[in-house]
Amino acid sequence: MLANVKDIFVHPKAICESDQIGDRTRIWAFSHILEGAKIGEDCNICDGVFIENDVTVGDRVTIKSGVQLWDGIRVEDDVFIGPNATFTNDHFPRSRVWQQTLPVTHILSGASIGANATLLPGVTIGKGAMIGAGAVVTRDVPANAIFYGNPGKIHGYVGSDNGSPSRLGLEKSTNIDLDSELTGGARLIKLNRMSDSRGNLTVVDFKDELPFVPHRFFTVSEVPSQSVRGEHAHRICEQVLIILNGSVTVIIDDGKVRMQVLLSDPRIALFIPPLVWGIQFEFSSDAILGVFASHGYDAEDYIHSYDEFQAFMLDFGVKSKIEKTM
Amino acid sequence: MLANVKDIFVHPKAICESDQIGDRTRIWAFSHILEGAKIGEDCNICDGVFIENDVTVGDRVTIKSGVQLWDGIRVEDDVFIGPNATFTNDHFPRSRVWQQTLPVTHILSGASIGANATLLPGVTIGKGAMIGAGAVVTRDVPANAIFYGNPGKIHGYVGSDNGSPSRLGLEKSTNIDLDSELTGGARLIKLNRMSDSRGNLTVVDFKDELPFVPHRFFTVSEVPSQSVRGEHAHRICEQVLIILNGSVTVIIDDGKVRMQVLLSDPRIALFIPPLVWGIQFEFSSDAILGVFASHGYDAEDYIHSYDEFQAFMLDFGVKSKIEKTM
Amino acid sequence: MLANVKDIFVHPKAICESDQIGDRTRIWAFSHILEGAKIGEDCNICDGVFIENDVTVGDRVTIKSGVQLWDGIRVEDDVFIGPNATFTNDHFPRSRVWQQTLPVTHILSGASIGANATLLPGVTIGKGAMIGAGAVVTRDVPANAIFYGNPGKIHGYVGSDNGSPSRLGLEKSTNIDLDSELTGGARLIKLNRMSDSRGNLTVVDFKDELPFVPHRFFTVSEVPSQSVRGEHAHRICEQVLIILNGSVTVIIDDGKVRMQVLLSDPRIALFIPPLVWGIQFEFSSDAILGVFASHGYDAEDYIHSYDEFQAFMLDFGVKSKIEKTM
Amino acid sequence: MLANVKDIFVHPKAICESDQIGDRTRIWAFSHILEGAKIGEDCNICDGVFIENDVTVGDRVTIKSGVQLWDGIRVEDDVFIGPNATFTNDHFPRSRVWQQTLPVTHILSGASIGANATLLPGVTIGKGAMIGAGAVVTRDVPANAIFYGNPGKIHGYVGSDNGSPSRLGLEKSTNIDLDSELTGGARLIKLNRMSDSRGNLTVVDFKDELPFVPHRFFTVSEVPSQSVRGEHAHRICEQVLIILNGSVTVIIDDGKVRMQVLLSDPRIALFIPPLVWGIQFEFSSDAILGVFASHGYDAEDYIHSYDEFQAFMLDFGVKSKIEKTM
Amino acid sequence: MLANVKDIFVHPKAICESDQIGDRTRIWAFSHILEGAKIGEDCNICDGVFIENDVTVGDRVTIKSGVQLWDGIRVEDDVFIGPNATFTNDHFPRSRVWQQTLPVTHILSGASIGANATLLPGVTIGKGAMIGAGAVVTRDVPANAIFYGNPGKIHGYVGSDNGSPSRLGLEKSTNIDLDSELTGGARLIKLNRMSDSRGNLTVVDFKDELPFVPHRFFTVSEVPSQSVRGEHAHRICEQVLIILNGSVTVIIDDGKVRMQVLLSDPRIALFIPPLVWGIQFEFSSDAILGVFASHGYDAEDYIHSYDEFQAFMLDFGVKSKIEKTM
Amino acid sequence: MLANVKDIFVHPKAICESDQIGDRTRIWAFSHILEGAKIGEDCNICDGVFIENDVTVGDRVTIKSGVQLWDGIRVEDDVFIGPNATFTNDHFPRSRVWQQTLPVTHILSGASIGANATLLPGVTIGKGAMIGAGAVVTRDVPANAIFYGNPGKIHGYVGSDNGSPSRLGLEKSTNIDLDSELTGGARLIKLNRMSDSRGNLTVVDFKDELPFVPHRFFTVSEVPSQSVRGEHAHRICEQVLIILNGSVTVIIDDGKVRMQVLLSDPRIALFIPPLVWGIQFEFSSDAILGVFASHGYDAEDYIHSYDEFQAFMLDFGVKSKIEKTM
16 A cells, blocks of 8 residues: 655545556546556556556656556556557467466657557557547557557657658659758669650769669669658668669658658658668559668677667767757 | 436446436446436447547437547437447547546437447537448438448438438440439430530430429539538429539438439430429539539528428428338 | 552562552552552552452542551551551451451541551541551541550540641649630639638639529539540530549530640530530549539430531531541 | 356356356346346456346356346357457337337357457347457358458458468469369469460360360459458369459458468469368459359259258268367 | 463463462463472462462462462462562571571461461461461461561461351350350250359259260460460360459360350360361460360370361261361 | 663563663563663562662562562662562652652662562662561551551561571570570679569679679660660670569660570669670560669760671671671
């Protein structure tokens, strides 16, 4: 039972059996916190929430009504969990069949789970991700992704300035300002195309048009529409992306500003310098993405974790605006 | 706390902090009504419901278990809200980030919200609309629409006789009873078609085949599949609808009886007299709807609100059966 | 044998057994004219031509080398027959199986048969038609049509000014000069279109936008790509053509000037006054052509023969420029 | 009120008004069992569950938080109902409009209902079926099916060894081990194909390639993607299945081991001996399945009920592993 | 030079250097027969024909104007060659590059070559085949085929009664007289189909529905549209053809009567007894033809030559009507 | 009249009015050469040929029967013109309408015109091109192209060894011999592909997989099916071609041996060294061809004329086998 803590509110019709509740946290009526649960400070546990034993909840977390947190759920700081959002911890539940080890579900800091969303066991919701209302989450969601539908897909990425999604769309028919500097030194490269009745010729002159000497070229194709590629930064390697067919959405993020670029015109390539976090998603069914890289493959060159990327950028003396606002 | 009210039932395990509860309303166990909420008469608030302060609920409303009504929810009379139906009031929720003004969600009179449906913030559910179980509602739903799916779409309109949906399907290959009188004096018109190896010729001879002298013709095309057109009645203007390509579903409603007609055969036109409420939806992607009108365009001739239409029809001495049953 | 004719040239190495050869006609080496053939004046029969008995050839006809005219071929004035163009007079030829009656092939005045074209038995090539080189002609070809391919199709209509084809193409994306007067008083009519996210609404207000009070509307659809419709003029009836879907090419011809108009934009209608010969062809597979007519159907109002039309126009005091130049 | 029962746990904050609760059943906080409900032994009723009067629940049933069981719900033994799974009992709910007879929903023994799933009124969930999290169930689900989506579809069948789904996928381009013995003596048969410029010739020489003398051939085609065929066993009849076009998934189950086989290569046939339960589903839209059978049609030869099949196999002295684990 | 032959007509302007011309053959003006050519009796060589040395022409052959027969052309009896029909004898002609051995072109007895048709070197035109006007013949044409287009394809087969094409079309929507006896004892077999919402089930019960015990089944698929299959008869083997997808045209010919059957309905199978010549052509692009055969493959059972087939049938005491009329 | 020339043969039944006939040329019966025509040496003018005045014919030309050469036709050395091949010199012929200037048709040296082909006015047939029998030629044909159909298209290129076409087809499913050396040092390169559930990754590691350091990359796409690209050689630049989507046929020609390679597998690239003449054609509608080049664009590096290329190669001491055999 809770004891010796001054600034905690537990509604008289709630049941709080844990004594690991942080300061200023409020627990409302008909909620039930089992003995082993650990809840951080400044949380708001609304009416009718149920929290099992093997659960940890960070600071400043909001949990709306009708939510249950089962054994194996890990909720980091600043998370929002909407009403009737539903968690699970058994891939193939059968009555009175218990698992020996539970899958662990992680809701990383700053993420939001929309109302009535359903999360399958063991998924990880990345930092700052936004799960839409009614979504069914069957797989991990990367940091800052906007994700909804049944089954859920990524539909965008959270922008940086005000927490709302922003999108820099480059439609084929639009006049594109090729001179604008993009996030982290990225920029668009207009390729030469000669068109006549015999078709189109699109040219990449390496010396004149690429900002580096490429040492590798690869293509990405036949990507299922719900899949996401990239999700890493390079320490040294530079890249130029050309959409050879179809379209793809590219996220570029230097730890301070995040932008979305829709590549759908083979004449417009995208240069991505090192130390820019890159994600590609929303591949059209016929998409073929070509990539020039300045270096051969080197596993050491990859930063695969967004956290590590942010840390790395801070070491570079870069003060992350994203981290502040979230 | 509730006081001085005779005919209200509050279960001993419920918490009712509001004193604005209507007569004969019952509030069941583990429900919690906050102080500012206003609840009408003859309501039934089932177990485990939570109602915040800035909420109004009309008369004869049923709210099943597991539902929460958040600040900004407005529920009119005779609404049904199914179990675990989930409301929201924040488009982009983040923990401990509060909005300055809340979006307001309206559930208009007679509507039903299916079990476990999810409503995004700020939507309006029209009078008598039926939201299916499990639906995710991302936009406004018109009066009497039958709406479900994720994301939800209109799939039909509520009929009139017994509250269940009815549909009068006119398939191309079916023997159609062209003599049947439809709602409000509407009827089908069979056009002449001459077919030979050079193609089809379909003729509308105005004097012989139209019930009025047309003064205007217009076409409706490229309507997105989820869109709805029409949703108005004319005071004087008569119309004949011809589906020139593809198919469309038409609702005709004279305030007493509502019918659905599937137009998919260019040889079968539909005459709609004035004072019939008309809706077109489920346009096929290639639909082209042609309309002959007896009068030129006159903004004064339109009745755009279904409420106004129903009132107008009552003034005509028409006793609306729909209004009674809902 | 040919006798008592002054101004005829027969090459010494030709064989001319007919004595029905018109003045100034020349017959060149290795040609062979059988006894019954009738040849007009000013003809040019090149080397190696063979003409059977039951053949008539009009005045001013050119027949190039390698051509044979079999029994049953009727060639009118001013016809051009290219080299190696091949005629037939038996649908199902078997050696030594003779037909009781021969099919008759008509090449009407002013037509041209391209080099190495093949004509199946019994076809009629209309006045002024142009059969392309290498074409295989399996069916009748209307007056002035440009026709080629295997099997052959109409690909255009011969213009009026200089005998070469001209085409007034109205592409969707083009700035159209709506003020230009077309052949015979025809003109384009720009219709109002309201477009929003719910689709397009195109309006024809009869009083304001049509030059007559319509009494009939008909649609033409599912026309096979090789088919031709229209091919008549009205004495009194006025028409407005609107392409509701797809595209169609329209010929308008007042007996003096012939124009082609490509209708592919539902917002651009075509007004055709009476006494204009009209043809529609090159219907796209999805074409739906709507027509408003100023009068109900009246068989007396139609002029179905282009010859009759030309005669009618001359009675009107219209001096036909076409007739002169061909 | 519950009385005279020794080994039942009712949490002090729960309300249990029924006295028909089986031994060892536990009822947790904020749950509410109405007076008429019948609950079996060894059940676990978690926090915040609501159970109406006309409800029966079998033995060893788990009901997670946020679930309501309305009048007309029948839950058999060993069922699992996930958190916030939502039941309904009115097809067209309107506030204060009551039905005269309720549709009855059956959850048969051993089935599991995933978290936050929604069940429409009157459906039957077959024995051992697995309804996925977030599914919307609009129709009956057969025994052992794995079913999810909105609207839900069958996506597989529960395997036998450990209760998890397994799938033996035979892709066209894969090296297939044709020698492996499948469930119940089934096996794959490689057919000869001769290909030349005139197309492909695929041969089934009965004597050499079929393990029986066929007496019947039939084709199955135009099966809607959500449909399921088969679902029976034969007592005597042998079959060979050939996918002539498209693809189909086949379940074979001898009462002990259940396997899935994807047939998508016309050269690979599947032999199914008698006394093997067979199901076909996930037909592609162009699928044509050909079947050779060793006997003519004989209604007596069919076992249509999986229960009867299991019983029959036990009489054969076959100890069913499936039955034990479920 | 021609000498000592009584009943031969050579026009004075023709050049006939061969003395191997049959009785009653006529050679018209400007024709040129080289010394080695052999021409049969009752032939008609029209104006302007050129015949080289290594050419044989049978009896009763008609050769119209503008035709050249080059070295290596073999023309059998009763052949018709239309005007300007063009033969070749060099696959890859270059000026002054001579071939060591010439390809030999065979025009078998009774065939007709349409006007202005072009034959590539070395093709064989089968007995009684009809090459349409303007056709380009790039490959062998089977007996009695009707063949045209560029490149040419088979479009039908010549009927038997009167030499004109006839076609027995069995459209899906047509009432088919299943009782009619077809050529040579062939007949249609209506298969049972059970259709419900789960798709169609088409059954072939061997004992009840097949007139033989099948020992082989094969499918024919992915046949290019211009290809022809079959073209043989069996001595003993019986077959049943079922079109499982798409459509195909089947010729059945017992040496007396020839019929075409369009198979496009999977429910209508075609039984073909032995000693019926069978051809399949006009395969739709998605056609899959299934065939049951009463015997395993036996090369001895096949009659591959139509001549041999006809001879075989005569030995059977069958008086061939075809042979007489052609 | 022809005079003072010793070694010319004119058949007694021919008419030769020109005295500009080269030595050893033979003119056969029923041919007619007008006075202005110029014919080279060693020509063979077969029976029934007609040649107008404004015509030049080179040396060693063969003209088969039924051919007419009209004013404006220019035939170079070593050309073959098949029987009944038909030329034209008026785009829009009308009887007795004469053109002021004639279009000029060029048949360049070594080309062949197939039997019964039709050439529209003013086309140029490139050196060594092969026009198939029955072709209708509506546009210029490049050197060595194999061209047929109505309308005609390029279907291949003439091979080198024996003047017949050869084709090296690389089908996706075929075992490709990657080690074989191709024309001029070209060779295939197998690329690595990693495939997983996220799609396919195809890698070109420049150092390991390319035989040069690329300095340029370009793509070719949306090429109409009848178009031809390339048709040049580089002096220094090396290239690697990768078909990223669809398929394309590539000609490689080092002046001695010519090969065709079908690229349709993104994993198989084609290396082309300098001094190899390259042509790409038969692009599929969805083809995207990527090309790596060893050097930046340099107009000086291109050899655009095949004649110049052959001369260049001879300077290199390369004895051209092609030139000899043609």
